[in-house]
Amino acid sequence: MSSRRSRSRQPANPGISDDQIIELVSKLQQLLPELRHRRSDKVSASKVLQEMCNYIRTLHREVDGLSDRLSELLATSDTAQAAIIRNLLMQ
Amino acid sequence: MRAQDKIGRHSQRIKLAAYSSMARAVGQRRAWSRALMLKLKLSDKRKNRYRWLAARKMKQQKTLRRGCGRILATKRNRSEKGSPSRSCSGVDELRRLVPGGEAMDLGVLLEETAHFVRCLETQVRVMSIIADCFP
Numbered sequence: 001m002s003s004r005r006s007r008s009r010q011p012a013n014p015g016i017s018d019d020q021i022i023e024l025v026s027k028l029q030q031l032l033p034e035l036r037h038r039r040s041d042k043v044s045a046s047k048v049l050q051e052m053c054n055y056i057r058t059l060h061r062e063v064d065g066l067s068d069r070l071s072e073l074l075a076t077s078d079t080a081q082a083a084i085i086r087n088l089l090m091q
Numbered sequence: 092m093r094a095q096d097k098i099g100r101h102s103q104r105i106k107l108a109a110y111s112s113m114a115r116a117v118g119q120r121r122a123w124s125r126a127l128m129l130k131l132k133l134s135d136k137r138k139n140r141y142r143w144l145a146a147r148k149m150k151q152q153k154t155l156r157r158g159c160g161r162i163l164a165t166k167r168n169r170s171e172k173g174s175p176s177r178s179c180s181g182v183d184e185l186r187r188l189v190p191g192g193e194a195m196d197l198g199v200l201l202e203e204t205a206h207f208v209r210c211l212e213t214q215v216r217v218m219s220i221i222a223d224c225f226p
Contacts, residue, residue, distance in 0.1 A: 016196065016197065016198035020198060021197060021198060021201070024198060024201035024202060024205075025201065027201075027205055028201060028204060028205055028208075031205060031208050031209065046180060046181050049180070049181030049182060049184075049185055050181045050184075052181070052185060052204060052208070053181055053184045053185055053188055055208065056188045056189075056204075056207075056208060056211065057188070059208070059211040059212065059214075059215060060147075060211075062215045063106060063109060063110075063211070063214060063215060063218065064106065064148075066109075066215065066218040066219060066222060067102045067103070067105040067106040067109065067218070068098075068102045069222050070102070070105050070218065070221065070222055071098050071099075071101035071102035071105055072098055073222060073225040074101060074105075074225075075094065075097065075098050075101070077225055082225075086101075089100075089101050089104050089105070
């Protein structure tokens with residue numbers, strides 16, 4: 001890794017340091033339900049990023065599922081509010 | 092229109108409304124919300140609301156073929172313009188998942204990801220509460 005560093009040219013944004021990146025990654029780790037209880041030095045940055053991508057996809061799938069559930073509930077409900085929402089959605 | 096088609100159509104509109112309201116609740120304060128609002132506005136203008144959702148769904152279903160390289164190596168490689176050998180990493184995939192991610196510096200991308208994920212979690216909670224309100 002040290003040989004790679006010496007070969008690299010000047011970074012485009014020298015403002016952010018590697019330490020800051022490490023801190024941001026550990027903050028992301030705290031958001032992940034499976035990794036937040038593990039020590040940050042035991043989890044690699046690429047693992048955190050990979051799990052973060054999976055987590056975002058999972059959340060999108062949950063939104064999809066909830067949208068399906070809400071539209072089915074809307075179709076079967078006979079309250080006045082449901083009728084108003086159905087009219088709004090038909091536009 | 093068949094009842095099933097109607098439910099499917101309503102589901103798409105509910106999903107659009109959910110993402111739209113999530114982005115608008117954050118407003119101009121975040122790069123991801125600005126990018127998402129712009130994307131929704133453009134797709135609305137083209138009157139192809141569902142194409143955006145379908146395209147995003149297709150992207151999600153694509154298998155991640157690249158392995159995960161080192162995050163710091165990617166940061167250095169991105170600074171070398173026109174570099175033919177980009178190191179593959181989870182950063183590239185994250186850029187595609189976070190709205191506006193392609194244009195962000197790495198540090199900004201990580202911060203925006205954290206906020207975006209917290210908002211998505213809140214979105215899921217809100218929709219669950221609404222679904223539970225129905226008799």
